[in-house]
Amino acid sequence: MNKTILGYVPEESPIYSLHPFVRVYFLMVVSLWPMIISSPEWNFALIVVMLILLEYSRVTLSTLKLYVPVSISMGVLILLSYTILGGRHPEFYEVFNLLGVPIYFERIVAAVEVYMRILPMIFVMVFFLSTSRERDILVAMRWARVPFTVTYLVAMSLRAVGMVIEDFSIVRQAEKARGYDPKGKSIPYKLRQFVMYIIPLMGLAIRRSEEFSNALVARGYSFTGLRRVKRPDYVLTKYHFKVLDGVIVAILSVALIALVYARYGLGLFTLEGSLTMKWLQQWLVGGAG
Amino acid sequence: MDREEIWEVEAGEERRPGIIHIVITALLIGIGAVVGAFGSFTLPLGFGVNFFWPAIAVQNIGGIWYGAWGIIAAALFPIISNGIAGTPVYVSLAYIPANAFQSFAPAWAFRRFKADPRLKSGRDWLIFLVSITIGNIFGAFWGPLVVLKGFGLLTAESVPLFIWGWFAGNEIAGIVFGVILLKALSGVVINTTSFVKKWWA
Amino acid sequence: MSAVIKFEHYSWKYTRTKVPALQDINLEIEEGALVGIIGPNDSGKTTLAYSMNGLIPNQYYGVRSGSVYVMGKEVKEYRQAELCQRVGLVFSDPEAQFTAMTVEDEVVFGMENLGLSIEEIERRLEWVVPLTDIGPLMDKPPYEVSGGQKQRVALASVLAMQPPILVLDEPTSMLDPIGRKKVFEVLRRLKEEYKSTIVVIEHSLEHLVPLADHMVLVHNGKVLLADETEPFFERMDFLMEHDVFPPGVMEFFFQLRLLGHYPNSLPLPRTLEEGTERLREMLVGGENG
Numbered sequence: 001m002n003k004t005i006l007g008y009v010p011e012e013s014p015i016y017s018l019h020p021f022v023r024v025y026f027l028m029v030v031s032l033w034p035m036i037i038s039s040p041e042w043n044f045a046l047i048v049v050m051l052i053l054l055e056y057s058r059v060t061l062s063t064l065k066l067y068v069p070v071s072i073s074m075g076v077l078i079l080l081s082y083t084i085l086g087g088r089h090p091e092f093y094e095v096f097n098l099l100g101v102p103i104y105f106e107r108i109v110a111a112v113e114v115y116m117r118i119l120p121m122i123f124v125m126v127f128f129l130s131t132s133r134e135r136d137i138l139v140a141m142r143w144a145r146v147p148f149t150v151t152y153l154v155a156m157s158l159r160a161v162g163m164v165i166e167d168f169s170i171v172r173q174a175e176k177a178r179g180y181d182p183k184g185k186s187i188p189y190k191l192r193q194f195v196m197y198i199i200p201l202m203g204l205a206i207r208r209s210e211e212f213s214n215a216l217v218a219r220g221y222s223f224t225g226l227r228r229v230k231r232p233d234y235v236l237t238k239y240h241f242k243v244l245d246g247v248i249v250a251i252l253s254v255a256l257i258a259l260v261y262a263r264y265g266l267g268l269f270t271l272e273g274s275l276t277m278k279w280l281q282q283w284l285v286g287g288a289g
Numbered sequence: 290m291d292r293e294e295i296w297e298v299e300a301g302e303e304r305r306p307g308i309i310h311i312v313i314t315a316l317l318i319g320i321g322a323v324v325g326a327f328g329s330f331t332l333p334l335g336f337g338v339n340f341f342w343p344a345i346a347v348q349n350i351g352g353i354w355y356g357a358w359g360i361i362a363a364a365l366f367p368i369i370s371n372g373i374a375g376t377p378v379y380v381s382l383a384y385i386p387a388n389a390f391q392s393f394a395p396a397w398a399f400r401r402f403k404a405d406p407r408l409k410s411g412r413d414w415l416i417f418l419v420s421i422t423i424g425n426i427f428g429a430f431w432g433p434l435v436v437l438k439g440f441g442l443l444t445a446e447s448v449p450l451f452i453w454g455w456f457a458g459n460e461i462a463g464i465v466f467g468v469i470l471l472k473a474l475s476g477v478v479i480n481t482t483s484f485v486k487k488w489w490a
Numbered sequence: 491m492s493a494v495i496k497f498e499h500y501s502w503k504y505t506r507t508k509v510p511a512l513q514d515i516n517l518e519i520e521e522g523a524l525v526g527i528i529g530p531n532d533s534g535k536t537t538l539a540y541s542m543n544g545l546i547p548n549q550y551y552g553v554r555s556g557s558v559y560v561m562g563k564e565v566k567e568y569r570q571a572e573l574c575q576r577v578g579l580v581f582s583d584p585e586a587q588f589t590a591m592t593v594e595d596e597v598v599f600g601m602e603n604l605g606l607s608i609e610e611i612e613r614r615l616e617w618v619v620p621l622t623d624i625g626p627l628m629d630k631p632p633y634e635v636s637g638g639q640k641q642r643v644a645l646a647s648v649l650a651m652q653p654p655i656l657v658l659d660e661p662t663s664m665l666d667p668i669g670r671k672k673v674f675e676v677l678r679r680l681k682e683e684y685k686s687t688i689v690v691i692e693h694s695l696e697h698l699v700p701l702a703d704h705m706v707l708v709h710n711g712k713v714l715l716a717d718e719t720e721p722f723f724e725r726m727d728f729l730m731e732h733d734v735f736p737p738g739v740m741e742f743f744f745q746l747r748l749l750g751h752y753p754n755s756l757p758l759p760r761t762l763e764e765g766t767e768r769l770r771e772m773l774v775g776g777e778n779g
Contacts, residue, residue: 003631006373031378036442070375087446090387104766107444114441121377129372153311156589161369163635168323194343198324199473200468202350205316206474208586209483212316213309214545215587218579218602219647220571221308225401234598234611310547480506482551 003157004103006129007063013131015057020136021143027128029252031121036263039274040259050123059130069123075115082111095284105284112280113271134158139239148231152221164201164210167206171200292405292413295479296486304490309483310358317355318369319364321347325370342372346466347457348388349421352396353406353471354478356485362391380440383392387431391459394424400487406475408468417471421463493518493559494655494687495542495577500544500556502537513711515556519655519704524681524688526698526719529708530733535691538708539659542689543577544570560655575604580655582660584644585633593635593643594628600651602652606648614650622676623645638669645676657678657689663696668707670697677701696737701758707732720757739765 002016008013013021027126032042049142054061083103092104138156175196185193262268271277299419318379325344351359355477357407364385371381398420399406404413443451478484495516503510507569512534519525521672528546531628540546544565547554558565560576561606568576588595596726597618601611619625622642627635632643641661648656658677674697681701692698699705705722707715708734715725723729726744735741739762746752751772 001344010420028376035379037331061390062387067375079313081443081447081451084386085445085450091387110441110444118377118442121379125375125377126373133591137596138591148774149311153315155591156312156315157318157369159591161322162319162631164316164323166633183409184359194327196471198346201320201324201471202347202474205313205320207485209309209313210293210549211581211583211586212312212589213307213327214540214549215581216308216312216589217545217549217570218574218587219600220582221599222352222603225675228669230605231604232608232611232701234604234608235595238405251600262536281587285399307549482549 002133004130004133005198006126009062009131011056015131017244019140019143019239019241020132021131021140021241022245022248023128023136023253024144025061025249027124029101029256030124032256033259034117036259037269037273038113038263039269040112040276042269043096043116047123050120050127052204054127054130057127057131060128063130064126065127071119071122074118075195078115078118079108079111082107082114083257093285094119105281108284109271109280118274124152134162135235139235142233142236143241153233160205165266165273167201167204168197239257241289255271290479292403292409295405296403299488305430306358306489310355310485312488313355314362315484316346316353317359318366321351322361322369322373325367326373328407341458341462343462343466345391345425345463346470348392348488349395349424349463349467350406350470350474351452352392352394352397353399354475356396356400356426356488357484358489360389360392360396364389376425380436383439386430386448387428387436390422390427390431391421393460394427395420398423406471406479408471408475409481418464422460422475425456425463428459429453494521494561495519495689496557496559497541498557498559500541500558501525501554502541503553505551505553509711510553511711512541517713517716518688519687520763521654521687522679522685523703524690524701525706525777526695526702527689527691527706527708527736528693528695528698534711535708536659537711539541539579539657539691541565541688542655542657543579544568544587545579552748554583559561559658565767571603574653575651577655577657578651580641580644580648580656580658580661584637584640584664586648587590587644588632588640590630591631593624593630593632596632596643597624597628597647597650597751600647603653607622617666618650621679622649623628623672636669637737638672639666641665641669641673642676646713647674649680655687655689659691660693661690662692662694674698674701695735699737699740707734711731719760726758737761 001012002011030046033046037043037046051061054064084098084101086104086107088102089104090104092106093100095105096103115192134155136152137154140152142148149224175193180193259269267273290435305374321344324347325342327343347366348359351362353359355362367388368378370377371384371488380475396415398404398416402412402416404416406413408414417428429452432455433443433448438445438448495518496514498734500512500515501510502512517537527535527538528705533662537546541558542565544559546552547566560568560573565573588596589597594615597613597615601614604684606614619628622645622736624639624642624646627643632640635643641664645661662673662684665673669736675690678691678701682689688697690702699719703719704718705715705719706713707722707729715722715728717725717775723740726736726740729736736744737760740758740760743758743765744750747758749753752768
């Protein structure tokens with residue numbers, strides 16, 4: 001099993017036949033698609049595609065459970081922002097009145113549009129984090145010729161995240177060993193306890209910064225390696241950018257351009273022309289709008 | 290060591306940015322990402338916004354102790370923590386100015402007014418509170434107004450409420466955790482080689 | 491043999507401490523020798539190690555006097571990157587020096603900093619991986635392998651840079667007996683097959699003493715005793731007065747000597763095997779007599 005940022009994926013997952021740069025490119029490009037597409041059903045289709053890709057990549061789909069609360073709270077907030085907190089607009093069609101607050105059809109449609117834009121973007125992010133190892137991100141950056149100092153800062157940061165998580169669990173275990181059990185305690189109590197985590201974590205980081213930099217200096221690290229020598233990139237020799245990788249990058253790029261043209265040149269993927277809009281109209285307005 | 294000495298570079302004292310500063314930036318990103326993701330999962334509002342975000346303290350104290358390095362970390366770690374918590378990558382990228390400024394404001398104020406990071410006097414407390422408040426006000430306007438409104442996630446009418454929510458969530462967490470961290474660890478940090486007196490060293 | 495490291499009236503005091511960490515150190519380390527440095531905690535051993543590879547004064551604030559020469563050149567005159575090619579340093583906490591996502595990246599890191607070609611990196615990997623027995627670990631995260639494996643990875647990552655002098659700061663302090671044995675097995679091979687100059691700072695003497703050519707006792711920032719291993723341990727009373735606890739077999743024979751059962755003319759045995767043989771000879775001699 002390969003340990004990815006969000007979990008584990010089998011080594012024989014087909015996703016690993018692709019160059020890591022393709023995955024980073026996928027994240028950056030496909031995250032843009034929902035911003036261009038207004039039509040909720042097309043964004044829903046993208047969610048389905050992402051689910052298929054997650055399954056095809058043999059990602060454990062239970063990972064998605066983590067994002068259920070966030071997705072729900074986001075949906076509720078968007079809906080609140082567009083309905084109850086959306087102000088009074090006599091020009092809009094009032095579907096019903098909730099304790100004196102008018103709920104407009106146009107606002108509900110807009111909330112659905114926005115929510116259906118944000119969801120596939122989350123799925124793209126989850127797909128990326130579920131299938132990528134820290135090393136993949138570095139390889140992608142190095143392959144794209146990002147300066148070494150930047151890639152190294154990213155590498156150390158990702159390493160630091162892992163280290164802090166380890167420290168965090170050690171501090172928690174130490175607390176448990178001293179009889180602290182957060183179960184059933186109030187949120188203010190838990191937040192107070194959070195202080196007990198943040199101070200040792202910070203203290204450990206300060207101590208580690210010295211050890212870490214000594215270790216780097218002792219192995220000849222400087223901002224640019226030995227400065228006068230060209231720094232080789234051994235890791236990159238382990239990865240090969242194949243024809244298939246090039247084809248996928250090309251398809252993603254062309255699809256983005258085509259999407260921009262379709263949306264802004266041909267007027268496709270709009271909210272007005274969407275099936276969701278028509279269905280909502282029938283359901284909420286009954287054809288009156 | 291008095292508050293003037295903390296920030297003063299002595300005659301002949303050589304201070305250069307070094308590898309330790311890159312390391313400290315990485316470690317701050319690590320802590321910020323974990324603490325930030327913790328906040329985002331426990332009390333999420335969505336889009337990387339939280340009712341209560343303890344990671345703001347890492348931004349505040351990072352800038353005070355480590356100057357520009359702390360600000361870089363403050364700008365970058367929410368990309369990781371928000372990402373883990375399910376925020377789309379472009380929304381996270383758009384938060385960068387707000388996150389950087391939330392770290393910059395106290396960093397600048399402590400250096401400009403030579404405040405003691407150990408918060409020894411009422412003056413130090415005042416500088417801390419005012420500076421993080423200014424940082425949070427900027428963040429509170431940038432987040433809901435520029436980012437969330439820009440991405441169409443909020444309506445114009447609901448923006449003021451979100452500005453207030455953002456500000457309050459960050460301000461309370463910033464004061465609580467920022468004060469605790471500054472009081473507990475500043476005495477150690479100012480004696481380390483990684484402490485930044487100017488902006489880079 | 492010539493001295494590859496030479497301390498001349500060397501002292502170092504960290505900024506904001508009142509007492510110097512090292513005072514008036516005069517010490518020579520000969521080429522090809524394995525030198526053991528022992529002493530209680532906070533006696534200045536680590537400061538001595540850091541002074542050999544330039545971490546002091548380059549990474550610490552403090553007051554320095556006297557000189558440290560590495561291969562004939564004063565440490566201060568070296569660029570740090572140049573010095574780390576001469577003196578490799580392995581730290582006591584292997585995890586504190588890991589900055590990469592896989593063992594392979596960790597081992598390669600120092601070589602990339604040196605600007606070695608990919609072919610040379612591969613050649614050195616072929617040498618160092620079997621030497622330190624880390625072949626099966628190459629794709630794993632270095633911080634997820636066992637304690638002994640971690641220290642061998644740390645050792646490999648320094649050895650791969652092929653420094654002529656290797657300094658190890660308490661390399662087995664966090665290891666179990668098997669882990670310790672394996673680390674010293676690597677050191678034995680380095681000494682016997684590659685004639686490396688090795689300086690080992692160590693508390694546990696069981697594995698160090700059989701290998702060491704010279705021993706140095708550091709106490710309160712001063713070198714109290716430095717000699718070849720056999721005469722060094724003839725000063726058993728002096729060593730024990732200064733909190734040095736020699737291997738059990740040495741202590742046993744020392745007690746026998748005090749009781750008049752072991753002659754002064756014979757050196758104290760360094761290993762259990764050697765001690766068993768001596769005892770057998772004594773018992774057989776006694777029976778015959």
